[in-house]
Amino acid sequence: MSKHNLESLNPLKFTELIKNRETKIANASAENCVADFNANVLAQKLHPQKQILRVIGIKEEKDAKIYTLTAEECAYFTAGQYLSVYVNIDGKKYSRPYSIVSSPKDALEGFYVIAVKRVEGGIVSNYILDNLNVGDTVEVSDPTGNFTYEPLRDAGHIIAIAGGSGITPFVSLAKAISEGSEECTLTILYGSRKEEDILLKSELDNICRKCGKVKAVYVLSEEDKEGFEYGFINAEIIEKYAPESEYSVFLCGPQAMISFADRELPKLNIDKKYIRHEVHGEVADPKVFADYPENTPHTVNITVYVKGEKTEITASSQNTVLRILEDNGINPPSRCRGGECGFCHSKLLSGKVFIPKELDKRRQADSKFGFVHSCCSYPLSDLEIEVSES
Ligand code: FES
Numbered sequence: 001m002s003k004h005n006l007e008s009l010n011p012l013k014f015t016e017l018i019k020n021r022e023t024k025i026a027n028a029s030a031e032n033c034v035a036d037f038n039a040n041v042l043a044q045k046l047h048p049q050k051q052i053l054r055v056i057g058i059k060e061e062k063d064a065k066i067y068t069l070t071a072e073e074c075a076y077f078t079a080g081q082y083l084s085v086y087v088n089i090d091g092k093k094y095s096r097p098y099s100i101v102s103s104p105k106d107a108l109e110g111f112y113v114i115a116v117k118r119v120e121g122g123i124v125s126n127y128i129l130d131n132l133n134v135g136d137t138v139e140v141s142d143p144t145g146n147f148t149y150e151p152l153r154d155a156g157h158i159i160a161i162a163g164g165s166g167i168t169p170f171v172s173l174a175k176a177i178s179e180g181s182e183e184c185t186l187t188i189l190y191g192s193r194k195e196e197d198i199l200l201k202s203e204l205d206n207i208c209r210k211c212g213k214v215k216a217v218y219v220l221s222e223e224d225k226e227g228f229e230y231g232f233i234n235a236e237i238i239e240k241y242a243p244e245s246e247y248s249v250f251l252c253g254p255q256a257m258i259s260f261a262d263r264e265l266p267k268l269n270i271d272k273k274y275i276r277h278e279v280h281g282e283v284a285d286p287k288v289f290a291d292y293p294e295n296t297p298h299t300v301n302i303t304v305y306v307k308g309e310k311t312e313i314t315a316s317s318q319n320t321v322l323r324i325l326e327d328n329g330i331n332p333p334s335r336c337r338g339g340e341c342g343f344c345h346s347k348l349l350s351g352k353v354f355i356p357k358e359l360d361k362r363r364q365a366d367s368k369f370g371f372v373h374s375c376c377s378y379p380l381s382d383l384e385i386e387v388s389e390s
Pocket of ligand 1: 333334335336337338339340341342343344345373374375376
């Protein structure tokens, strides 16, 4: 062995390591300093804290509008993800998640498309529909969410069960499949009351015409028409369009539709890991949950602490705690508004809340130590709660 190699094995050399490193740092020139590491630059591009997008197109469709939003660089995403859109209404900041309708390839070309549907009593969607015009800018989050196709977890064929604006993530997935950026095949069962209520139908039909890997079946509950299925999306209809081989079921739509489908799915003996729910968006009325307790007081008093500052609120118990906070000018962080992402994680200091079991995605430690997700917690009594600031 050479003298040099023997030297490098000398354990006493380690004692000089820190001294040598400090000398090198002290003698390094500022010119050679690496300010931006490639990994950090890429992470920043994929997950910018916020994006400012300009509205370049608005298409009216039924009681919805389809917005095309652009920026010099749009963060890349996976089909099925959503953007949180932030708006200021009468000095109060609100956010709502909207699934991206366009494809990941469109983001590389500098635009996203989202669909906003009018909601009875809705604050943010209705504000956007009435106030956002071509040329306006809007602040949105980076693309977020886990309602995406993952070949290691999901079956190669997806049966999508959609209702209302719940069709939007599946249009993105259908486009991604037709453009070759997703490998799966897709059958969409889209439930609507009447043909006139079907959102993005021409978009979907175009994709189906061009791409044999995507099929759309429209299921009408109030019209029996040729070319459409009639009734609700039940086990029989799912079975009729399901392949012989294994398949995953992805569900996105109003809570009543999801609850109905969830009661049907066990009849098909589908492995639980193949059933996926999109949870973004709050459920406005807690009474749709079968286990919502009766005799809940109509109004409650909530004491909120933000960075030690105390605010007293009196509010209806029929809203989520997050919605109550926003209505009162308090804006904790939030994204999915459906219990999943954990952004609205808050400490419940006293009082009781109703958390629907299907939306309770807290870690065990959070439940044990009194943390709740305010987006899916409905007050059952007066509360004291500590929330973070966004
Ligand atoms: S906003 Fe995602 S868990 Fe509440």
